[in-house]
Amino acid sequence: MIDLRAVSKWFGTFQVLKDCTTRVAKGEVVVVCGPSGSGKSTLIKAVNGLEPFQKGEIFVNGISVGDPRTNLPKLRAHIGMVFQNFELFPHMSITANLTLAQVKVLGRSREEAEAKGLKLLDRVGLLSQKDKFPGQLSGGQQQRVAIARALSMDPIAMLFDEPTSALDPEMINEVLDVMVELAREGMTMMVVTHEMGFARKVAHRVVFMDHGQIVEDCPKDDFFGSPRSERAQAFLSKILHH
Amino acid sequence: MDWKVLLEQAPSGGMTYLGWLASGLFWTLAVSACAWVIAFAVGSVVGVARTVPLAAARLAATAYVELFRNIPLLVQMFLWYFVMPEVIPKDWGDWLKQDMPNLLTLPFAAQFSLWEFTAAVLCLGLYTASRVAEQVRSGIQSLPRGQTSAGLAIGLTLPQVYRHVTLPMAYRIIIPPMTSEFLTIFKNSSTALTIGVLELTAQSRQISEYTFKTFEAFTAATLIYIAITMTVIFAMRALEKRVAVPGYIAQGGGH
Ligand SMILES: Nc1ncnc2c1ncn2[C@@H]1O[C@H](COP(=O)(O)OP(=O)(O)O)[C@@H](O)[C@H]1O
Numbered sequence: 001m002i003d004l005r006a007v008s009k010w011f012g013t014f015q016v017l018k019d020c021t022t023r024v025a026k027g028e029v030v031v032v033c034g035p036s037g038s039g040k041s042t043l044i045k046a047v048n049g050l051e052p053f054q055k056g057e058i059f060v061n062g063i064s065v066g067d068p069r070t071n072l073p074k075l076r077a078h079i080g081m082v083f084q085n086f087e088l089f090p091h092m093s094i095t096a097n098l099t100l101a102q103v104k105v106l107g108r109s110r111e112e113a114e115a116k117g118l119k120l121l122d123r124v125g126l127l128s129q130k131d132k133f134p135g136q137l138s139g140g141q142q143q144r145v146a147i148a149r150a151l152s153m154d155p156i157a158m159l160f161d162e163p164t165s166a167l168d169p170e171m172i173n174e175v176l177d178v179m180v181e182l183a184r185e186g187m188t189m190m191v192v193t194h195e196m197g198f199a200r201k202v203a204h205r206v207v208f209m210d211h212g213q214i215v216e217d218c219p220k221d222d223f224f225g226s227p228r229s230e231r232a233q234a235f236l237s238k239i240l241h242h
Numbered sequence: 243m244d245w246k247v248l249l250e251q252a253p254s255g256g257m258t259y260l261g262w263l264a265s266g267l268f269w270t271l272a273v274s275a276c277a278w279v280i281a282f283a284v285g286s287v288v289g290v291a292r293t294v295p296l297a298a299a300r301l302a303a304t305a306y307v308e309l310f311r312n313i314p315l316l317v318q319m320f321l322w323y324f325v326m327p328e329v330i331p332k333d334w335g336d337w338l339k340q341d342m343p344n345l346l347t348l349p350f351a352a353q354f355s356l357w358e359f360t361a362a363v364l365c366l367g368l369y370t371a372s373r374v375a376e377q378v379r380s381g382i383q384s385l386p387r388g389q390t391s392a393g394l395a396i397g398l399t400l401p402q403v404y405r406h407v408t409l410p411m412a413y414r415i416i417i418p419p420m421t422s423e424f425l426t427i428f429k430n431s432s433t434a435l436t437i438g439v440l441e442l443t444a445q446s447r448q449i450s451e452y453t454f455k456t457f458e459a460f461t462a463a464t465l466i467y468i469a470i471t472m473t474v475i476f477a478m479r480a481l482e483k484r485v486a487v488p489g490y491i492a493q494g495g496g497h
Pocket residue numbers: 011016034035036037038039040041042043
């Protein structure tokens with residue numbers, strides 16, 4: 001489904017991604033972790049072409065992301081993305097946030113888009129908030145709306161970039177619950193997160209990054225059982241004991 | 243003080259001196275409004291161009307802003323009015339200077355031609371566009387970068403992101419500085435008198451020359467300027483309230 005082959009990227013002379021190779025099969029949940037600044041956001045944003053890269057190839061459903069002939073908006077419409085800071089559109093009601101792209105990108109009718117959006121809003125438990133604006137919702141609620149917004153496009157895969165790290169601790173679980181449910185339904189997911197509880201529960205594989213390199217890429221049980229690199233061990237003990 | 247002088251019959255235009263002031267106000271508003279349309283449209287395009295991921299567009303837009311912002315307004319007024327007709331093909335220049343139709347039915351238009359009005363509007367409009375562009379640019383750049391990413395990530399094209407995501411917020415944020423840009427056009431419109439447009443300041447000067455009531459003439463003009471300024475400020479406050487986003491707290495830029 002998502003196939004990264006020897007992806008390298010430079011910001012000027014600084015190499016952020018070094019020969020990153022990994023894949024996410026259909027229905028698979030892959031958690032990406034690693035220290036801050038290791039290139040996790042850059043890697044996940046390369047998958048839907050938000051970050052261009054200079055070397056290597058990325059295929060999503062067989063379509064090459066780096067190929068200049070690829071219709072990126074069309075490709076992105078089918079890959080959901082959830083951001084650290086939610087990034088709902090503040091001047092639009094929750095309903096409008098959920099319907100904008102369905103109407104403008106997929107060409108759905110307003111009624112159809114609204115029906116779909118409200119169904120998903122109900123699914124994340126926020127139907128009663130449909131006429132509010134993002135600024136009137138808590139962080140956890142906003143992030144659940146952002147997930148519903150991404151799902152409203154019927155994505156073939158979902159990308160998450162630290163979806164809970166901007167949240168107050170008491171709101172983290174309401175968002176993780178939605179993600180766990182999604183994973184259990186078989187959604188293909190690539191998730192940058194430090195929530196190791198989430199990884200243990202639903203991840204199939206864990207990718208550990210450091211200094212732009214994929215240092216570990218192994219099944220979940222191997223990762224938590226005996227991470228092979230010292231760097232991964234150091235990272236794990238740091239985030240698990242605090 | 244002798245305010246009654248304003249009600250005396252003026253020597254031309256078939257109206258009182260108060261009529262002269264009203265006619266001047268009409269032309270001040272006409273120049274300001276037309277120039278604002280240009281400033282807003284061109285300024286928005288140039289401001290957006292300064293933020294797009296296309297080096298050539300950014301360069302052209304930056305050049306525009308620096309050029310128009312750094313030449314004194316009065317010089318620009320003379321460039322448009324005196325120099326421009328001389329550097330374009332002679333036929334066109336002659337047409338501009340001599341054959342542009344007069345707006346005879348409008349108050350006091352007989353004394354200046356449509357070319358003077360047009361030059362003033364172009365000059366003020368394109369000059370203010372450079373300032374509006376900077377406001378639009380800073381409005382866009384004050385939004386979190388993730389907003390554009392989120393728009394693109396959901397499948398919108400870049401123009402759609404500007405249309406539906408960034409510009410609606412950017413325009414809301416810049417209402418206060420845009421108000422002051424509009425008021426600047428309004429006040430700068432008095433420079434149009436240097437090329438012969440009989441706007442409010444020109445009319446009050448004319449009244450003071452005919453009646454020797456300098457104090458009354460310019461006080462009246464001042465009060466009219468203040469009244470319009472206040473009206474604009476109140477109108478823009480009302481607009482700001484109307485489009486306010488519920489629950490929105492301005493955030494810093496970055497991501
Ligand atoms: N636009 C940019 N220009 C230059 N350097 C950048 C830019 N974006 C990110 N970086 C650098 O790239 C590295 C990886 O960033 P990022 O992918 O955001 O890391 P992570 O998400 O793992 O914290 C960091 O060192 C960061 O400073």
